[in-house]
Each structure stands twice: as structure tokens, then as C-alpha cells.
Amino acid sequence: MTAFTVGGSTRSTRSTTASGAPKNRHKKDVLRIVLAVWCVIVLIFLFVPICLVVLHSFNRGGSFSIWSGHTSTKWWGTLFDADKAWSAALTIIVFTVVGSLLPPIVRKTTGWQRTFISRWFGPFAFLLGVVVVALNTDWYRNVFKDKNLGDALRNSFFAAIGATIVAVVLGGLSGVALARRPGFWTKPFMLMVFLILVTPEIMDAIALAGWMQRFSFGLFKSSTGGIDGGIFRLWVGESLYASAVVTLIVRARLAGIDETLEEAASDLGATPGRAFRQITLPLISSALVAGGLLSFTICLDNTIIAEQIATAGSTTFPTYLISQLRSTVKPFVGSAAVVLFIVTIGALAFVATVLKRSGDSSSQIAATLGGG
Amino acid sequence: MTASVVPPKRGRLRAPKFLLAGPSIIWYVLFFVAPIAFIVYYSFGTKDSSKLVPVDMSSPGFHNYSEAFSSTFFTTFKATLRVAVTATLLTVVIGFPVAYFLAFKVQERWRAILLALVIVPSFTSFLIRTVAWRIPLAPNGTLSKWLQDWGVIGGPISLLETRTAVQIAIVYNYLGFMILPLYVALDRIEPVLREASKDLGAGRVSTFMRVTLPLAGPGIAAGVLLTFIPMCGDYVTATVLGGAKGNMIGALIDSEFKGAQNWPLGSAIAVLMILAVLVMLAIGAIVVVGGQWLLRRMRRVDLSDGAPA
Amino acid sequence: MSSSQEPVRILAPSSLRETLSRRALLQVGAGSVGLAALLAACGSDKKSSSGTTATTTANGGSTPTTTASSSAPATSGSTASSTAASTGASTAGTTGGVSGYSEVVNKSSGTLAMYTWGDYNDPSIVGDLAQTDLGVTMKVDYYTSNEDLITKLSTANGSSGYDVVVPTGPYIPQMIQKGLLEKFDKDKLPNLSNVDKLYLGQDWDPGNDYSVCKDWGSTGWMWDSSKVKADIKTWNDFIAAATGEASGNVSVLDTGANVLGMYCWANGIDWNTEKKEDLDAAEKFLVDTFASHIKAFDSYPSTKIAEGAYTLSMAWNGDARQAYSRIADAGGNPDDWKWALGAPNTELWMDNYCIAAGSPNPDAAHAWINWLLTPEISIKDLQYHGYNSGMKGMESLIATLAPDLTLGNMIFFSDDQVKTMRTQKITSAQDRIADIYNKIKAKAGG
Structure with missing residues (x-):
């Protein structure tokens, strides 16, 4: 179980290895390409079901696993109360964007700067947005129609x-x-x-x-x-x-x-x-x-x-x-x-x-x- | 700051030996040891469905264990083990090259992205991903129709409700849990060691076999633990995709508890299953330790022969 | 595949389509109003004479039925009207012009949690409509077997949080005995009088003190006639096809009783047999011969039939009926699929609404069950799940309220068919059946 722990200590030496040993470069590249292709195949394998989940959430038919041949957003409409869901999402986005942009703007315009505040304002605004929406929607219950x-x-x-x-x-x-x-x-x-x-x-x-x-x-x-x-x-x-x-x-x-x-x-x-x-x-x-x-x-x-x-x-x-x-x-x-x-x-x-x-x-x- | 000040402070720091683990101990005793103890206790009773807890403890004995040692248990356990062992081996075989690539062969800026891509799928509900496998595997599905139209396969895909489908989905579900520990273990290997091996004249294969692989050992062990044990208990994946062929030991226990209302027998099977998994892990550990010992012996011989050309 | 382009509601293969023309039905409907009133009067007479339930006089559906509350009408043998004791009673919608039925709808509030079988109610009845008509927010969870339900309720011991549960008849006595069910307050269930007396006072609960019929159904099979050529008429044919043409592509219901039933019905043995030699023979056949042909144990095969996973499936009639629309959805050809009711004998099961002990909101539970017993809601639900909901005067109700109902022959059975149906009993053989079933599963999975 020791494998879980991670340190950054070995990183610094890594770059030299990658570019080193020019003699073997050609051979190395073949192995690297083979491994890269394999990695891509595995990633595709990992993502295929997720793409299918997304696709089938737009299925017009009545069953998740049977593709009806037509797309439709009606099931999203069944799940969400559209107005409330959009306003909730927008609120959080607006809070986050404003929170992230405010410190740099303030710094530029007034020159006032506190590292601590400018560093944490964005994440804090995001959290605030999440909480504000939560309080407005009975802890997100009202966002859903179903x-x-x-x-x-x-x-x-x-x-x-x-x-x-x-x-x-x-x-x-x-x-x-x-x-x-x-x-x-x-x-x-x-x-x-x-x-x-x-x-x-x-x-x-x-x-x-x-x-x-x-x-x-x-x-x-x-x-x-x-x-x-x-x-x-x-x-x-x-x-x-x-x-x-x-x-x-x-x-x-x-x-x-x-x-x-x-x-x-x-x-x-x-x-x-x-x-x-x-x-x-x-x-x-x-x-x-x-x-x-x-x-x-x-x-x-x-x-x-x-x-x-x-x-x-x-x-x-x-x-x-x-x-x-x-x-x-x-x-x-x-x-x-x-x-x-x-x-x-x-x-x-x-x-x-x-x-x-x-x-x-x-x-x-x-x-x-x-x-x- | 004289030396005489130190001991009392140290004493204070060390005083409560397991105080920090106290909350965990209370939590585990209250919510793990006690309830499980009851279940183990029930495994010596007999079924009595007229009671709220359908167990009669008036004549305790080992009869449930002798009943559990039936052909049903062994057939099911064998099937479970086959799926779990095959899937564990497959995840190692599929996952190791990926972890190796991530640890040694990819540029730093890509590494983080690729790692994230490996992890991201496990943040979707595993159940919906398993259900999603029904889509490409369905005989009447789009993929099946395409493949038939292109003449790749003669008839419709007939993988649903088979053990192959279960195998695919289990490998899929646990692949991430294998790649990550492997990657972390490989990543910890100092590049100096591999360089040294090469400088000493070892070929790439030799370096891999004698340096990289042994050093990745803990990662493989962690990965196996993280995948094999849950696989043995997982029966949801098999239920979703395997039909009758997805009969796993977990499902048998579930059906004894819930279907047959036979808590004593269910408990006995569960206890046997835990023992069986422990035995399997012990066997695995012995094999690994034995292998290492052999490897070490071989290596010693090599060195005493002198450096290879 | 040509039919897949038509977006019309091809719910049925042409051979089975039984849609009646609207005009014909209107005529029938008009005529049946008087008949229904007569039947209703008749029904309430009979019911009150059996002294089991409170009755409500028929008020033509549109007149409010609330009167002064009367105490304990359940035992009164008279036909006097005794209606909802709770406040805020109103009538259900007056659409359809059904008369002769009690139409009391009691308002309630709060959340109502139901634990039921999969996909077993019209989504609006457990959603929007319950909100607007009753003021109740529904929460629904599903279980797969009665044993699941019993385990859940008994491990929670009154803290499960569920209000309404839907056990099958034979399981009700042990649930009562374990104290898992709450007694009905029949003052709050005036619409009990709408249930056909055939379905009241069953063995498991003679006084309907704990349960009332939700619906009942039977067991048969569906097969893809393009792949399985045999005409499957009896359980013997089913077994022959399952071990022959359809081998490896068969699904059976995921209950031990039904798999055992298949063997018993095919061989003329009493389904509820406790005889050791019968069970031994059943085990021998099912484990050694039959198990290896099974592809899946699946109580709701309709979706997977549409996916193309099976060519022969044992199924409950309502689920089989839903399979037709799913097959059309998936671009398959519903005409290929044939349905048959089990023969020579088959199952009759009845699921019942009950109130769980420790129900957090019994008032809403009563109001909801009572609402489900109004003809309009009952028939709306029936159209969704495809099982007979046991309302009295069913034929005229269907004619009036659901003239477009398709595949009616998969919902309603003739008297001759009903005569072949047998109800399950919980016997001493329960453990043995569970053991056999596990062996079948192990064999099929090995």
C-alpha cells in the first residue's frame, strides 16, 4: 500500500532522462509510439461508455439502453425544472467569474493588493455561489422537476x-x-x-x-x-x-x-x-x-x-x-x-x-x- | 533550552499511545465489529422466519457451515474466482503499459492531462457505466447492425448475458484502480537506478525485468488488493450484464439473506467467503515472496559470475 | 424494419390490436351508465351483507359525497351511506361520466414514500397528479421480491420511512404476524366499495383490514416467432422450446416459485406441493436438465427482449404487454413476437396496497390508496402497467375511460382462463424451494 504516497522529489531529475541517451533514440521512439497507441486505445475503452451515457441521455425513446434513432431533450426536461436549473447554474457561474476577475481588476485600477485575498477570493466566491443557490432552492431540491x-x-x-x-x-x-x-x-x-x-x-x-x-x-x-x-x-x-x-x-x-x-x-x-x-x-x-x-x-x-x-x-x-x-x-x-x-x-x-x-x-x- | 526540559515535553507528546486512533476504534467497534459479530453469531443458529430477525439461537451448531460447503457454494465460488482472477490479470496486463508510458515515456505537461483522463471515468457512477455497456453489446444495437452491415461479423453480437460481458465490464470498472497504484509505484523509481542498470550494460529487457518490475512490486500488490478483493464481492456488475452466467458469490449471499430469509446460512457463506479470500491472498503473497526469493537467487548467481559483456 | 419509420403508436402487432372505434364505445358507454349504476348498487348490497367494508352510496360521480362522519361503520350491516371522516373530502374529476362509483378524494399533505415493484405505477400518478389532486409529494423506491420487502421492513423495524408497500397476497399473513403492517382506518378508505367483491376478502386478509387489491395478473411467455418456429401452447411446449430451439436464449422469472411452477404445471403437479418426491423430481429436472439452457433470471424481460437478448421469455402479462411498445421503440418488429398465457394451469397473483408499520404519514397513505381506488385513477394506472386493477364493472369502465386501450386480451382474461389459474401458498417447502433455486442458479452460472 506504500504505493499511494506521492512525492515531488523525483521530478527534477526526470527531464534529463527523457532527452538523454541519444544513441537509443530511434529504438526508444518505436517503443514510445507503441505505448502511446496502447494508451490511446485504453483511454478510448475507458471513455466509450461515458460517451454513450451522454448520448443516450438525449434519447427520445422510453428506455435508456435502447436507442430510438432520434435525439430529444425531453428527458432533461423531465428531470429538471428548466428555469430554476438554468438560474442556479448561471448564479454559480456569475459568482465564480466575478470572484475570479475582481481581484485583478481591483489591483489594476486601485493598486490595492493583498495576496491572501486575491488568492482566495475566487474559490470563496464559488463556494458562496453554491451556498446562495442552495439557500434559495431548498438545498437544490427545487432545481429538479422529478x-x-x-x-x-x-x-x-x-x-x-x-x-x-x-x-x-x-x-x-x-x-x-x-x-x-x-x-x-x-x-x-x-x-x-x-x-x-x-x-x-x-x-x-x-x-x-x-x-x-x-x-x-x-x-x-x-x-x-x-x-x-x-x-x-x-x-x-x-x-x-x-x-x-x-x-x-x-x-x-x-x-x-x-x-x-x-x-x-x-x-x-x-x-x-x-x-x-x-x-x-x-x-x-x-x-x-x-x-x-x-x-x-x-x-x-x-x-x-x-x-x-x-x-x-x-x-x-x-x-x-x-x-x-x-x-x-x-x-x-x-x-x-x-x-x-x-x-x-x-x-x-x-x-x-x-x-x-x-x-x-x-x-x-x-x-x-x-x-x- | 537545556536538556532537562526535554523529557517532560516528550513524555507529554508520547503519553496517550493510541489516543489518536481512539475515534476510529470506537467507530469500528460500534459499526463494524459489533454488527458483524452478531452476523457471525447468527451463522450458528437456525432459520426461523416467524421472527423479526429470522434466526433461532436455541440450538447453536455448525450445521450451516456443513450446509454451506455444498456444491452450490463451490460452483458459484469457482465462477466468482475465475472472473476475479482473470479480471485482475487482465487489468495488470492492460494497465501496466499505460502506467509505464505515463511514468517514463511521456512529457511532463502531457502527464497530468493523461493521468486526469485515466481518473475521470471513475468519477461517473460505476453503475450507469456498467448499464451503458449494454448498449454496444446488444444484439439489436447500432454497433451490432453496423458490424453486420460491414460484414465484420456474421450474425448479431451475442455478448449480453454472457460471462464475457461480465469480464469486459469488470475489467473496465477496475482498470483505473490498477493503473493508478502502478503509476505511482513506477513514478517513485529513481531514474538513476534504471540509468545505472543501462550503464552497467544491461539491455532494455533486462533492465525492465531486473530493476523496473521488482521495484514496481508494491504498486502491483496495492493494485491487486484494490481490485481483486472488491471484484470477489462485486455482484452488481454481474447482475446487470451477466444474466444467469453472472452468478457470483455475493449474489448467493444476497439471495440467502433477502430471497430465502435464511440469515444463518447466508452468514455462514459470508464467513466462508472471507476465509476463502484471505486464503487466496495468502497464496498470492506466497507466490510473490517465493518468486522474489528465486529472482534474488538468480541475480546472486549472475553477479558472482561477473559482469556480462 | 420498414415499420420503424412510422412514428405512430404501434403498440401491438396487427393480430393482437384490439382498438375499438370511438363511436361504438360512446354508445356502449352511454348504455353502460345505467348498467353500471345497477351493478354498483348490487355490489354494495353484497359487500355490506358480507359486513367487511364501509360503503358509500353512488352519487353519480359529480355530487359531493361528504356527509357527517359516522363512527366505526365497518361492522354495520346496513347499506346506509357512511363516508369519509376526514376533512376536506372532495370528488374526483367528473370526466368520462362514470357513475355508480364512490369518488371521494381526501386532500392530504407532506411526503408519501412508497416501496413497490419496478415501474408499477403511471409516472404522473406517483408524480404531478398526486401533487395536484392530493397535495402529496411522492417518493418511490422499488424492490424485486416480496422477500426483499420483508427483509427491508424487518431490519428497519418501523424506521424504514415507507408509508405504502405492495406485497403479494400470500406474504401478507407473515407480515401481519411480524408486525410490519399497519391496520387500515377504513373511514379514510370509502372508495373500497369500488373494488369488485371478487377481489376483496381474500384468504390472507379476510376483512381487508390490512390490504386492498392493487391489481392481479398471471404468468405466460413471449417468443420471437422468427427465431423459434414452434407454436408454444403449454408449459410442456415451453420446456421443449427452451431446451431445444431457444436453448441459451431463454429467460425465466427471477423467483423460485415461478420456476418450480413451470415444472409443476407442465407435469400436472400441484404448484404448492410439499411432497418430498415431487420436489426431488423437480430438483432433478430443473437442475440437471433445464438449468443449463437458461440465459437469464429476469422478472422484467421486456426491455431486454427489445435489446434482442432473448428469444423466449417467461413473463408476467403486464410486462409482456409493455414489451410490444419497447420492441417498436428499438426498431424491431412487434409482429414477430407472440404471447401466450400459461396452460394447462398457470399462476394467479394479486398485489396489494398496504400501509407499513411506523408509517411517517399514514394520513397521506390512506388518502393516496383511496384515490387509487377511484375509477378514473385506477384505469389510468391500469393503462400504464397493464394489469387488471380489480374495479367493479371493469368492462364498462374501460369502454368509458380507456377506449383506446390496446392489447386488452393481455390484461383481461376469460372466465375459462381464470379457472386455470392457481394462487401461491407459503408452505413448509419454502426453504427447499429456495435451495433448489440456488442450485439452479449455480448450475446455470457454472
């Missing part, structure tokens, strides 16, 4: 985001503990983590479903601020596997670095909390981001556990889709998948921007995402 599928999409996000946060916090802490405070507990704990990884999901699902009824009170039952109580169940169910993965990633990241830095901080009088914040956290941040992204995709796709423990109010997109599969998948499920895709990519771009602004080089970002 409330069933709309709710499923929303629930998927709420569940995945929550479960990811749980997984990153738990996994981060225990990863640090495993790397820095090994002891008698390490082996049983690792065994537990390993068992979580190998337990078939259906067993987790049934076990949790039976167990959860003991928790059908308070947080797990009532709706809290636009989020159904069943979502909290999903946070629990989806975070298990994800947190195990984050634990391993963080542990692996720290395994390569000894504790001298933290000790030095401690010697210089830093409190444990401060040492953690200022030394350990930056060290593991790339592992946390990679683990977080991986968790997010795992949680977003969680089908079997979600299906068992979800309540009526917390059906997620995969659960919805799997129940559609029992009869006929309608083309607007394709539209929903496209939306899910776009929003996820948007979130990804946001994370990348934040990372970039906080100083990571672009190759490090790629590597971080690569770890996920």
Missing part, C-alpha cells in the same frame, strides 16, 4: 461528502497514530482494518441494517436542516471501507518520513497540538487529499450497503438506479449521471484550484490526484 431522482442525486452528494469527511478525519488520525505511536494495539487494529477491506459488502449491509434499528432515534431519525436523518446512517455505512483506505494511505505516507521534524518542533517548545497542526498535517495533506478523493468516489458509488440501510428519505443515485434496473432504466437516469459527473468534475476542479493556490505545483497536484 423529485425522486433529484432527491436521489442530492442524497448521493450529501452522503458521499459526509462519509468522506468522516473517513478522512478517522483515517487521518488513525494513520498518524499507526505510523507515530505503534504499540501493542497496532496489530489488532491493522487486522480490523484488513477485515473491513475483505468483508463482502452484502454482509456489512445486512449486519448494519439490523444494527441500525437500535439507532433509530435522534440524529438518525429526524430530518435536520434539509438533510434526511437516513443520510446519517449512510455516513456510517459508507465511511467504513473508505476510512480503512484513508488509514492505509496516510500510514504509508508517513512511513517514509521519520519523526525528527515533530521532535524538533517539540524541542523548540511547540505543544503537541501545534506540532501536529504545523508539521504533521502539512506532511500528510497530500495523502489526505488523495484519500479523500478516493473515498468520495467509493462513497458516491456505494450501492449494496446504501441499498440496505437507506430509508425512504435517503435513497441515493446508485440505489435509485438499481431499482430502475429491475424494470426499465429511463433515459433521464443518463441525464442524472451526466449531472453527477459534471458536478463531481466541478468539485475536483475546485480542489485542484485550492491546492494550487496553497502552493502545490501542478505536477504535485497531478500526483496527488494520481494517488486517488
Whole structure:
């Protein structure tokens, strides 16, 4: 599992290798071309189904998988309340664009400049736009005309985001503990983590479903601020596997670095909390981001556990889709998948921007995402 | 800052040995160990569908395990294993050249884009991508008609509801999870090592076999873990595309729990499955360790013979 | 492929098209109003004499039926009108001029969550229309088997969040016994009187205290006559074709009971047999001989039939009916596909609306079920799912409300056909059947 950790340290020497060894150039190029062609073929293989999803979301017929021979946007109209959806999208775009353009304009016109503000204004404006729209649309519920599928999409996000946060916090802490405070507990704990990884999901699902009824009170039952109580169940169910993965990633990241830095901080009088914040956290941040992204995709796709423990109010997109599969998948499920895709990519771009602004080089970002 | 100040601070830093892991321990005990323990406990009971939890624990025993050791279990497990092992091998074979290309053969500015392209598909719902495979594979589909019109194939494509379809989709779904760890592992290899190997006169094949591949070992192991284990439990892909041929062990457990309401038997099968996967991983580990040992032996012989010409 | 260019609603192969001319139907409809009123009066008499439900006098559909609330009318043996106790009762739309039916529509509010079978209601009935007519926002999730439903409800133990569930008849007693269902408040279900008495007071719930018929249907098969030449008339023919011409391209329903049923019906054995030798013989045949010919276990084969995945499929009548429009959608030729009802014997199943225990919004659940029991909504739904919804005076209702209904012979069955249909019972053989079924699946997948 050490493979997850990524460092930028080897990068600097790379460029010399690529251009080096001119003797072998001709031979090398053949191999390179063969590999490039292969890579392209694999990428096409990876993208064909996605293109088909997009295409078939514009299917005029009544079924997702059967192409009627005609395109139509009627299924998009079935999914979205067009006016509200467009205004929501426009609001977010306007906020982001204005937020990104304002600092340079202000700097040019008035000469006033604060690095911190100009760096973070764009991402902040984007977040603000997201929140403003959320407050105007009952947390995006009103954007959808088909409330069933709309709710499923929303629930998927709420569940995945929550479960990811749980997984990153738990996994981060225990990863640090495993790397820095090994002891008698390490082996049983690792065994537990390993068992979580190998337990078939259906067993987790049934076990949790039976167990959860003991928790059908308070947080797990009532709706809290636009989020159904069943979502909290999903946070629990989806975070298990994800947190195990984050634990391993963080542990692996720290395994390569000894504790001298933290000790030095401690010697210089830093409190444990401060040492953690200022030394350990930056060290593991790339592992946390990679683990977080991986968790997010795992949680977003969680089908079997979600299906068992979800309540009526917390059906997620995969659960919805799997129940559609029992009869006929309608083309607007394709539209929903496209939306899910776009929003996820948007979130990804946001994370990348934040990372970039906080100083990571672009190759490090790629590597971080690569770890996920 | 004298030395005498240090020990108490250090003591404070080190005091709670596993405090940081505390939240995880509580979380796992509450939501993993306890519920799973109940299920394992149920595996010793008998079915009683009149109860809300349809298990009668009055006469516990191992009868479910002897029942689980049936031909049904073995047939299904064999089918699952075949799909999972084949798919894991295929993802390595397909994914390794891609990872190799990304790590060594591509310019820096392209690398990030290509990496992103490899990752991006896994941000769409895997279920809808699996369903999407029904489109090109359908006998009455557009692709099938084109291929027939062009005379590439004689009859319609007949891949839907077959094991081949399941195999394609599983390889597809898990390819990204193999490429990324492989890439990361290859990327960590210091170019100096490969250069040194070449300077010492090793050919490209030799360098690959003796330097690159062994160093990529951890990445391959991580990739196998990340793909093989979920593949063993995945039955959704198989249900969507495999029809009767997509009978996986996960589906068997699911049908015992939900279809037959036989929680004890379902639990017993699940426990057996976990054990079987662990055994498979152990076998895999032994093979790898044994292989490394052999490799090391061979290498030692080479060196003692002196440098090749 | 020439017909694929026509965008007209070719829902049926010409041999099966049964669309009646509008004018003829209007005449029938006008004539049937009186008949329906007569039938309705007749029906309510009979029902009240059986003392099971509250009855509502027929008010011609357009007159409000709300009267002072009366307490516990369920046991009163009189024909006195007793109507909706809840406030805000109004009448359903007056279109179609159906008379002799109770048309109470109770307004409600909030969210209503239903857990049901796949694609089992007209999208507008669980969407817009429920919003406008009842003020209720619907949420619908699907399950594939009654056991799925029971597992979900029993693991949640009242916290599942579902209001309305739709189990099949024989499963209702164990659900009642486990406390998974809530008793009806019949004051809120005045439209129960619209249900044909044939479908009330079934074995599993004699008083209709927990359940009311949603619809019922049967099992048969569809085959592509361009690929499978045999004329498949009986279950024996089905088995012969499945193991012969159609081998490897057969789908069967994804329930153990139906696969066992196929064998039993073909061999003249009681479907609900508990005899060991019968089950042994069934296992031997199904696992050793039949399993390897199966392509898929699929309870809703219509979409995949259109994709071209099967040439012979065991199917429920409503899903088979939908297959015709899907085949046309996919550019196939619906005329190639033939449908037959199982013979000599076949299944009769009835799905029922029930209210789940711990239902968060029982008021809306009652209002919604009651609304579904108005003729207009019931027939609208029927046109979508293609199963008989069990309204009394069905023929005249169809003539008035759904004159364009296609493939009626796949929805409604003659008395002779109904006589051959058998209802499933939950017996001690349940575990054995599940075991056989798993073996079939393992064999088919190996």
C-alpha cells in the first residue's frame, strides 16, 4: 500500500532522462509510439461508455439502453425544472467569474493588493455561489422537476461528502497514530482494518441494517436542516471501507518520513497540538487529499450497503438506479449521471484550484490526484 | 533550552499511545465489529422466519457451515474466482503499459492531462457505466447492425448475458484502480537506478525485468488488493450484464439473506467467503515472496559470475 | 424494419390490436351508465351483507359525497351511506361520466414514500397528479421480491420511512404476524366499495383490514416467432422450446416459485406441493436438465427482449404487454413476437396496497390508496402497467375511460382462463424451494 504516497522529489531529475541517451533514440521512439497507441486505445475503452451515457441521455425513446434513432431533450426536461436549473447554474457561474476577475481588476485600477485575498477570493466566491443557490432552492431540491431522482442525486452528494469527511478525519488520525505511536494495539487494529477491506459488502449491509434499528432515534431519525436523518446512517455505512483506505494511505505516507521534524518542533517548545497542526498535517495533506478523493468516489458509488440501510428519505443515485434496473432504466437516469459527473468534475476542479493556490505545483497536484 | 526540559515535553507528546486512533476504534467497534459479530453469531443458529430477525439461537451448531460447503457454494465460488482472477490479470496486463508510458515515456505537461483522463471515468457512477455497456453489446444495437452491415461479423453480437460481458465490464470498472497504484509505484523509481542498470550494460529487457518490475512490486500488490478483493464481492456488475452466467458469490449471499430469509446460512457463506479470500491472498503473497526469493537467487548467481559483456 | 419509420403508436402487432372505434364505445358507454349504476348498487348490497367494508352510496360521480362522519361503520350491516371522516373530502374529476362509483378524494399533505415493484405505477400518478389532486409529494423506491420487502421492513423495524408497500397476497399473513403492517382506518378508505367483491376478502386478509387489491395478473411467455418456429401452447411446449430451439436464449422469472411452477404445471403437479418426491423430481429436472439452457433470471424481460437478448421469455402479462411498445421503440418488429398465457394451469397473483408499520404519514397513505381506488385513477394506472386493477364493472369502465386501450386480451382474461389459474401458498417447502433455486442458479452460472 506504500504505493499511494506521492512525492515531488523525483521530478527534477526526470527531464534529463527523457532527452538523454541519444544513441537509443530511434529504438526508444518505436517503443514510445507503441505505448502511446496502447494508451490511446485504453483511454478510448475507458471513455466509450461515458460517451454513450451522454448520448443516450438525449434519447427520445422510453428506455435508456435502447436507442430510438432520434435525439430529444425531453428527458432533461423531465428531470429538471428548466428555469430554476438554468438560474442556479448561471448564479454559480456569475459568482465564480466575478470572484475570479475582481481581484485583478481591483489591483489594476486601485493598486490595492493583498495576496491572501486575491488568492482566495475566487474559490470563496464559488463556494458562496453554491451556498446562495442552495439557500434559495431548498438545498437544490427545487432545481429538479422529478423529485425522486433529484432527491436521489442530492442524497448521493450529501452522503458521499459526509462519509468522506468522516473517513478522512478517522483515517487521518488513525494513520498518524499507526505510523507515530505503534504499540501493542497496532496489530489488532491493522487486522480490523484488513477485515473491513475483505468483508463482502452484502454482509456489512445486512449486519448494519439490523444494527441500525437500535439507532433509530435522534440524529438518525429526524430530518435536520434539509438533510434526511437516513443520510446519517449512510455516513456510517459508507465511511467504513473508505476510512480503512484513508488509514492505509496516510500510514504509508508517513512511513517514509521519520519523526525528527515533530521532535524538533517539540524541542523548540511547540505543544503537541501545534506540532501536529504545523508539521504533521502539512506532511500528510497530500495523502489526505488523495484519500479523500478516493473515498468520495467509493462513497458516491456505494450501492449494496446504501441499498440496505437507506430509508425512504435517503435513497441515493446508485440505489435509485438499481431499482430502475429491475424494470426499465429511463433515459433521464443518463441525464442524472451526466449531472453527477459534471458536478463531481466541478468539485475536483475546485480542489485542484485550492491546492494550487496553497502552493502545490501542478505536477504535485497531478500526483496527488494520481494517488486517488 | 537545556536538556532537562526535554523529557517532560516528550513524555507529554508520547503519553496517550493510541489516543489518536481512539475515534476510529470506537467507530469500528460500534459499526463494524459489533454488527458483524452478531452476523457471525447468527451463522450458528437456525432459520426461523416467524421472527423479526429470522434466526433461532436455541440450538447453536455448525450445521450451516456443513450446509454451506455444498456444491452450490463451490460452483458459484469457482465462477466468482475465475472472473476475479482473470479480471485482475487482465487489468495488470492492460494497465501496466499505460502506467509505464505515463511514468517514463511521456512529457511532463502531457502527464497530468493523461493521468486526469485515466481518473475521470471513475468519477461517473460505476453503475450507469456498467448499464451503458449494454448498449454496444446488444444484439439489436447500432454497433451490432453496423458490424453486420460491414460484414465484420456474421450474425448479431451475442455478448449480453454472457460471462464475457461480465469480464469486459469488470475489467473496465477496475482498470483505473490498477493503473493508478502502478503509476505511482513506477513514478517513485529513481531514474538513476534504471540509468545505472543501462550503464552497467544491461539491455532494455533486462533492465525492465531486473530493476523496473521488482521495484514496481508494491504498486502491483496495492493494485491487486484494490481490485481483486472488491471484484470477489462485486455482484452488481454481474447482475446487470451477466444474466444467469453472472452468478457470483455475493449474489448467493444476497439471495440467502433477502430471497430465502435464511440469515444463518447466508452468514455462514459470508464467513466462508472471507476465509476463502484471505486464503487466496495468502497464496498470492506466497507466490510473490517465493518468486522474489528465486529472482534474488538468480541475480546472486549472475553477479558472482561477473559482469556480462 | 420498414415499420420503424412510422412514428405512430404501434403498440401491438396487427393480430393482437384490439382498438375499438370511438363511436361504438360512446354508445356502449352511454348504455353502460345505467348498467353500471345497477351493478354498483348490487355490489354494495353484497359487500355490506358480507359486513367487511364501509360503503358509500353512488352519487353519480359529480355530487359531493361528504356527509357527517359516522363512527366505526365497518361492522354495520346496513347499506346506509357512511363516508369519509376526514376533512376536506372532495370528488374526483367528473370526466368520462362514470357513475355508480364512490369518488371521494381526501386532500392530504407532506411526503408519501412508497416501496413497490419496478415501474408499477403511471409516472404522473406517483408524480404531478398526486401533487395536484392530493397535495402529496411522492417518493418511490422499488424492490424485486416480496422477500426483499420483508427483509427491508424487518431490519428497519418501523424506521424504514415507507408509508405504502405492495406485497403479494400470500406474504401478507407473515407480515401481519411480524408486525410490519399497519391496520387500515377504513373511514379514510370509502372508495373500497369500488373494488369488485371478487377481489376483496381474500384468504390472507379476510376483512381487508390490512390490504386492498392493487391489481392481479398471471404468468405466460413471449417468443420471437422468427427465431423459434414452434407454436408454444403449454408449459410442456415451453420446456421443449427452451431446451431445444431457444436453448441459451431463454429467460425465466427471477423467483423460485415461478420456476418450480413451470415444472409443476407442465407435469400436472400441484404448484404448492410439499411432497418430498415431487420436489426431488423437480430438483432433478430443473437442475440437471433445464438449468443449463437458461440465459437469464429476469422478472422484467421486456426491455431486454427489445435489446434482442432473448428469444423466449417467461413473463408476467403486464410486462409482456409493455414489451410490444419497447420492441417498436428499438426498431424491431412487434409482429414477430407472440404471447401466450400459461396452460394447462398457470399462476394467479394479486398485489396489494398496504400501509407499513411506523408509517411517517399514514394520513397521506390512506388518502393516496383511496384515490387509487377511484375509477378514473385506477384505469389510468391500469393503462400504464397493464394489469387488471380489480374495479367493479371493469368492462364498462374501460369502454368509458380507456377506449383506446390496446392489447386488452393481455390484461383481461376469460372466465375459462381464470379457472386455470392457481394462487401461491407459503408452505413448509419454502426453504427447499429456495435451495433448489440456488442450485439452479449455480448450475446455470457454472
